[in-house]
Amino acid sequence: MNGHLKRKAGFILAVSFILLCFLFILSAALGKASLPPARLLETLLGNGTPREELILYSFRLPRMLITMLAGAALAVSGAILQSISRNPLADSGILGINAGAGLMVAVYAMVFTPQSSTFLYMVPLFAFIGGMTTAGIISAISYHKTEGLDPMRLVLAGVGMAMAMSGSMLILASQFDSREYEFIAGWLAGSIWGNDWNFVMALIPWVGILIPFVLWKSNVLNLLNLNEGTSAGLGVKVGKERMLLLFVAVALASAAVSVSGGIVFIGLMAPHIARSLTGPRHQHFVPVAAVIGAVLLLAADTAGRLMPFTTSVPAGIIVTLIGAPYFMYLMVKK
Template sequence: MIHPSILRKQRLLVACALALIIATIVIGMGLGYSSLSYNRLLPTLLGHGTFKEEFVLFSIRLPRILITLLAGMALALSGAILQGVTRNDLADPGIIGINSGAGVAVAIFFLFFPVKAGSFVYFLPLVAFIGALLTAACIYLLSYSRKEGLQPVRLVLMGIGFSMALSGIMIVVISSAERAKVDFIAKWLAGNIWGTDWPFIWALLPWLVVLIPFTLYKANRLNLLGLNEPVAIGVGVSVEKERIVLLLAAVALAASAVSVTGGITFIGLMAPHIAKALVGPRNQLFIPVAILIGGWLLLLADTVGRNLLDPDGIAAGIMVALIGAPYFMYLLLKKA
């Protein structure tokens, strides 16, 4: 049973995270290459703005803000699942190679398979999922031992190795491509938010609508998987089945996010850690907080990054990495 004071604390943190998200959205709607006066935001949202104001808000700012928020949520949830399934605090879809697998699949699809513009948006998450799934399956199989089960440290090392290998494959793939397509892939690798149109939101949203409730439903299973295998088996959990199902959910979330935002790492590492530090390690408590923190972190990184330098700004992936890389080093030193 969860103590009422902890539940109250969690609800307060959820409310604070929502307030931060709303404040960042409002700030982000007004900032940019073409500025929009804050006292015109509400009239424009209600349909009483000028053509320019409505175009800037509804065609440029709002889609980018929403896609960034949703992608951050997906990456945070993916990281939380991976950390629970692998019992490793360093697990993150970007660090252990899942994002790289999705990236190679997206690059190959973009460069060599001509698809109509309308259906391209909806194919991307599926293609990214296939690439990420194949990568995750290879990493899982190579990290698994019949005697000892899944070895968390080996999984991280295998993931880093796969990530480096896939980065090399990416360079080979794009070396003979057209200049315009190479530029796109380079921006994707840097974590540049490129899917900034409404169809990309509809391509990503269904994954979250299905997988957030599913993960919360599986929260108790994640709690048991976070212990050790004999304990989980002792209370009747089918360890391998649950692990594979949850791993598929994590891969789907990460792949759908990076297919429209590029190679962003560390959100899935930081958000669950911050949430656990605030409300404790129970998945049903920290996962909602982690989802909101992840969405806010990526939204903040993109809002700051796109307004630092004119006209294109700094990629959100680079902004997140500036914070996330030192945090990853801190965790490594803490575990050593």
Template sequence: MIQPALIKKQRIILCVLLVLIMLTIVIGTGIGYSSLTYDRLIPTLLGQGTFKEEFVLFSIRLPRIFITLLAGMALALSGAILQGITRNDLADPGIIGINSGAGVAIAIYFLFFPIDVGSFVYLLPLVAFVGAILTACLIYLFSYTRNEGLQPVKLVLIGVGFSLALSGMMIVLISSAERTKVDFIAKWLAGNIWGTDWPFIWAILPWLVILIPFTLYKANRLNLLGLSEPVSIGVGVSIEKERIILLFTAVALAASAVSVTGGIAFIGLIAPHIAKALVGPRNQLFIPIAILIGGLLLLFADTVGRNLVDPDGIPAGIMVALIGAPYFIYLLLKK
């Protein structure tokens, strides 16, 4: 039974995070290369703005804000699931190579297959999912031994190796490609939010609508998987079945996010850790908080990054890495 005090604390934190997200959205809509004054924000939302104001708000700012928010949520939830099923606090879809696997699949599709403008947006998450799940399965197989089961430390090391190998493969793929396609993939690698139109939101939203409730439904299973394997088996958990189902869920979330935002790491590492520090390790409590923290972190990083340097700014992936890399080193030293 969860203590009422913890539930109350969780609700307060969720409310605070929602307020911070709303503030960041409001700030993000008003600043940028084409400014939109805050006193014109509500009239423009109500359809009383000029053509330029409505274009800036509805065609540039809001799609990018929503994409960034949804992608951050997906990456945070993916990281929380991976840390739960591997019992490893360093697991993250960017660090252990899942994002790189999705990136290679997208690069192959973008370079060698005919692109149909109408279906391109909706096919990208599926293509990324295929690349990510193949990578995840290989990492899992190399990390698993029959006698000892899944070895968490080995999984991270193998994942980092896969990530480096796939990054090298990406460079080989783009070395002989057309200049315009190379520019796109280079931006993807840097974590530049490129899916900044409403169709990209409809492409990622169904994944979150389905997989967030599913993960919360499986939260108690994640709690049991965090125990030692003999204990998990003793309470009746089918370990391998649950791990595979949840691994597919984590990969689908990460793939849907990086297909529209590019290669962004560390969100899935940082957000669950902050959430656990606030309300403890029980998945029912910290997962909703981690989801909102992930969305807030990526939204904040993109809002700051795109306004530091005119006109294109600094990619969100680089901004997140500036925060996440020191934290990753801290965790390595601590664990």
């Protein structure tokens, strides 16, 4: 039985990855200046014109990689949060973690100059401080001495914190000049603003280290998904493991939104889709969720770029148009 589930999960992961590759080619080829597949291949092989190389390597590829890394990070973060809180509605955006991270990014951008050499690498760290502070507050509000985290209270506290943090960002933005205000408004809308190779290099260490760590902790997550007494009876140090995994979930979400803007619902939808395809074991569905998260955010960003408007529609708005009805469906169902 386990072998069958493992083969099924591997097949679904392979299909998801093929879908991501197809979408990657489509996204690289389409835009205001199109690159037909034949010319795209030639450019990738180093035989493109200077204009084609500029379009692909300076504009499209870094933005697409940022989008995929952020989507994967948000999806895995959502999977962790849903498991450690035993709440199917948990998501870093819904719980206010993204907004807390964004508020700290705004504060950092206001105090420190964006032109400094360390700015790109410090942004995810400051986002993590904001996200972790928010997570600590909502956990304290939602914790019950005998029952642990109350799932419904967690969502309500998270929604309240998200609104409070977003409001604080707007108040802070009112003190900025027009260019800085435009950045805050774009971040709140979920615009992919980190779109060059430096941002890719700043995000890769967070995703490349933390997602494999989550896969290594898959069995612990399987046990934490049970009730607290059962998990402790099976030898899991519930408090320690939950805090460690919360730390990882916040780090992934904060690093992602520090360069991708206030994206909500990826961490809600991707784990649910993956779990429905592969089953509840984390070693099976977490890798699939990561790929689906990358697919969802890349598809949203590509669709936003191709809209027939003078400016592109932020990916966060596209995701929200899909995610909000899905969230309401899950609330009714669960």
